[in-house]
Amino acid sequence: MKSLRMTLKQAAAVCAAAAVAAGTMSGCESSAQYPITSGDTKVRAGVYITYVMSAMSDEANSLFNDGKIQTMDDCFGVEKDGKSFSDIVKDNAIEKTKEHIAIDNKFKEFGLSLKEEDTAAMKDQIESAWQQSGGSYEYAGIGKESYREVMESSYKRQAIFDYYYAEGGIEEVTDSDVQNYVNENYIRYKMITYPKSTNEDETLKEQENKELEERFDQYLKEAEGKSFEEFDEVIEEHNKFLEEKQAEAEAEQAAAEEGTTEVDGTLEQNEAENSVSESVAGDDSSAAADESTADTSSAADESAAEESTADTSSEEDSSSEEDASSEDSSEADSDAEDSEEEENPYANEQIINATTATDETSDSYNENYGKMIAAIKAQEEDKAVFYTENENYYVVFIKGDITERTDYCTDNKTSLVSEMKTDEFEELVGGWVEALKIKIDSKALKKYGVKTLYDRENEYYEKNNNNNAAAAPAV
Numbered sequence: 236m237k238s239l240r241m242t243l244k245q246a247a248a249v250c251a252a253a254a255v256a257a258g259t260m261s262g263c264e265s266s267a268q269y270p271i272t273s274g275d276t277k278v279r280a281g282v283y284i285t286y287v288m289s290a291m292s293d294e295a296n297s298l299f300n301d302g303k304i305q306t307m308d309d310c311f312g313v314e315k316d317g318k319s320f321s322d323i324v325k326d327n328a329i330e331k332t333k334e335h336i337a338i339d340n341k342f343k344e345f346g347l348s349l350k351e352e353d354t355a356a357m358k359d360q361i362e363s364a365w366q367q368s369g370g371s372y373e374y375a376g377i378g379k380e381s382y383r384e385v386m387e388s389s390y391k392r393q394a395i396f397d398y399y400y401a402e403g404g405i406e407e408v409t410d411s412d413v414q415n416y417v418n419e420n421y422i423r424y425k426m427i428t429y430p431k432s433t434n435e436d437e438t439l440k441e442q443e444n445k446e447l448e449e450r451f452d453q454y455l456k457e458a459e460g461k462s463f464e465e466f467d468e469v470i471e472e473h474n475k476f477l478e479e480k481q482a483e484a485e486a487e488q489a490a491a492e493e494g495t496t497e498v499d500g501t502l503e504q505n506e507a508e509n510s511v512s513e514s515v516a517g518d519d520s521s522a523a524a525d526e527s528t529a530d531t532s533s534a535a536d537e538s539a540a541e542e543s544t545a546d547t548s549s550e551e552d553s554s555s556e557e558d559a560s561s562e563d564s565s566e567a568d569s570d571a572e573d574s575e576e577e578e579n580p581y582a583n584e585q586i587i588n589a590t591t592a593t594d595e596t597s598d599s600y601n602e603n604y605g606k607m608i609a610a611i612k613a614q615e616e617d618k619a620v621f622y623t624e625n626e627n628y629y630v631v632f633i634k635g636d637i638t639e640r641t642d643y644c645t646d647n648k649t650s651l652v653s654e655m656k657t658d659e660f661e662e663l664v665g666g667w668v669e670a671l672k673i674k675i676d677s678k679a680l681k682k683y684g685v686k687t688l689y690d691r692e693n694e695y696y697e698k699n700n701n702n703n704a705a706a707a708p709a710v
Contacts (some may be wrong), residue, residue, distance in 0.1 A: 246625055272330070273336045273671045281381025283332050284683050290327035292684060294320060311686060317386040321685040329675070330668075335388050336665035343389040345398055351520065353390045356427065374695040379686040392664075399663075400656045409651045413644045415654050420513040422612050425466050425583050427454060428628045450476070451629045458619035463584075463635035466619065470583050555679030584635060586643055588654070603627070 269277035296321075298304045302557045303313055308360045318326075361382055365372070372382070398410045429451075432443035447680075592608040594600060603626050614620055616632045622630040644651065 270676045270683065271332050271336075272674045272676075273333075276336050276339065278332055278336060279378070279381045280679065280683060281376065281378050281385065282335060282385050283328060283680075284376065284688060285323060285381065285385045286328040286331040286335070287683065287685060287688055291326045291330065291689070294324055300490045307689070311689075324685045325680065329680075333668045333671060333673060334664055335385065336673075338388055338392050338395065340671075341395055341667060345395065347388070347391070347394050347398060349390050349394060357383065357386050357390065369582070370699065371692070371695050375691055396653075396656070399660065400652055408655060410644065410648070413648055413651050413655070414638075414641060416651065417640075417644050418638050420588050421586055421637050422589040422608070423584055423586050423637040423640060424611050424632050425463065425470065425635070426585070426630060426632040427451075427470055428630050429473075429477075446690060447629050451631055454631045455619055458631065458633065461619070461633075462617050463633055464580070466633045467583055469619070469631070478498060496670055526573055580641075586637070588639065 253654070259634035268280050270283050271278045275426070295304070295307055295310050297520065298310060298313055298315075304310055313320050315323060361379060364382065365379065369377075371377075398404055399406045429447055431438045454469050454473065458466055461468065476557055526697070587608070589596065589608050589612040593605045595602075595605065607622060607625055607666055610620070610622055610624070611632055611634055614632075616634050616636050619631055619633045622632060
């Protein structure tokens with residue numbers, strides 16, 4: 236792991252590397268080797284330390300995103316809800332360690348086993364991590380067995396989840412359950428957008444926005460009476476508009492560059508030949524500069540064109556990538572890709588969880604976006620709408636029938652089941668944790684304190700700044 240005295244981004248990547256591996260550090264053989272126990276189950280110090288590092292990363296990132304810190308050092312001077320950073324991290328690590336025990340117990344109770352491919356993947360991940368950062372792990376009291384145990388726990392957790400909810404599970408989530416969930420929470424829509432003018436000249440800004448409003452009003456008129464599927468015709472017209480704007484921006488940029496080149500060329504020639512007086516060179520330069528300025532569009536126009544291009548659907552981006560790569564492929568492959576693309580009936584539509592997007596209690600809630608999604612969800616199907624409440628974009632959208640997309644449910648069943656049942660599963664795990672009889676060695680936890688581990692990592696990287704530190708994995 237990298238020095239935690241570096242930037243927060245670098246330090247968080249270090250801790251996240253341990254978290255991705257699901258934890259790593261194994262304490263030395265001593266009376267404090269097993270700081271947390273439950274009955275006959277003993278948790279290695281390295282497992283606990285791993286969860287400390289993971290919790291440290293999570294909490295530090297949270298503080299950084301809230302604007303409360305800039306570096307990892309800052310964390311230790313911050314309190315949240317009356318608790319210090321170290322106490323928050325320690326409590327979270329203890330809770331994760333308890334879950335580790337509960338998961339292991341249930342895995343054995345249910346008579347489960349890991350898939351061969353999972354075991355093989357773990358082995359490769361462990362060896363890779365050790366090659367890259369084994370020195371730092373070992374300096375912190377890390378052992379491969381602890382590394383393996385915590386990584387394995389994440390696989391066991393998934394196996395138990397599947398034991399409950401996957402096909403054939405004791406509480407199997409059926410295809411019908413998934414479809415009902417999608418029907419109730421998701422929306423299917425198509426949309427055309429263009430950014431509102433950001434011109435600093437208020438008169439020009441008003442004029443540009445008026446032209447855009449007129450264009451989007453025309454889109455709405457053309458969409459009248461069209462079905463969800465037929466709305467593609469309006470999207471195609473908008474795409475042509477985007478291409479025109481992009482071409483204009485490129486032409487203006489080229490003209491600006493050409494003007495600059497002419498100026499530079501004149502000055503270089505004057506300097507080399509010394510055959511033109513400074514006054515004439517100055518006049519030529521000024522004229523060329525004036526011409527360049529006259530031919531260059533406003534920064535706002537270029538920004539709008541670029542932002543609009545970036546805002547087109549992922550399918551368009553994918554198409555561009557495919558077109559680029561097809562130049563190196565055979566003509567037959569290219570034709571096959573084009574054929575497949577033309578036959579895709581869902582190229583322009585989007586499907587999202589509207590319930591999540593409109594949840595005002597969520598930390599990721601965006602009011603501007605959430606209101607627009609709420610408007611789409613409330614709209615009747617097959618009727619285009621010019622949505623004017625978006626702060627940054629002009630929008631025309633049309634809502635489709637989500638119940639028709641049974642293929643979406645089938646293709647995304649695994650992730651949808653996870654979305655449907657994760658909260659319920661976490662409650663199950665919480666109940667298993669509460670039923671445990673846990674014994675905590677306070678002296679051992681003090682030995683593996685948050686600040687102690689943080690300082691130890693810094694110590695390692697200060698000693699190995701030019702060697703192992705440079706090879707630390709980034710996430």
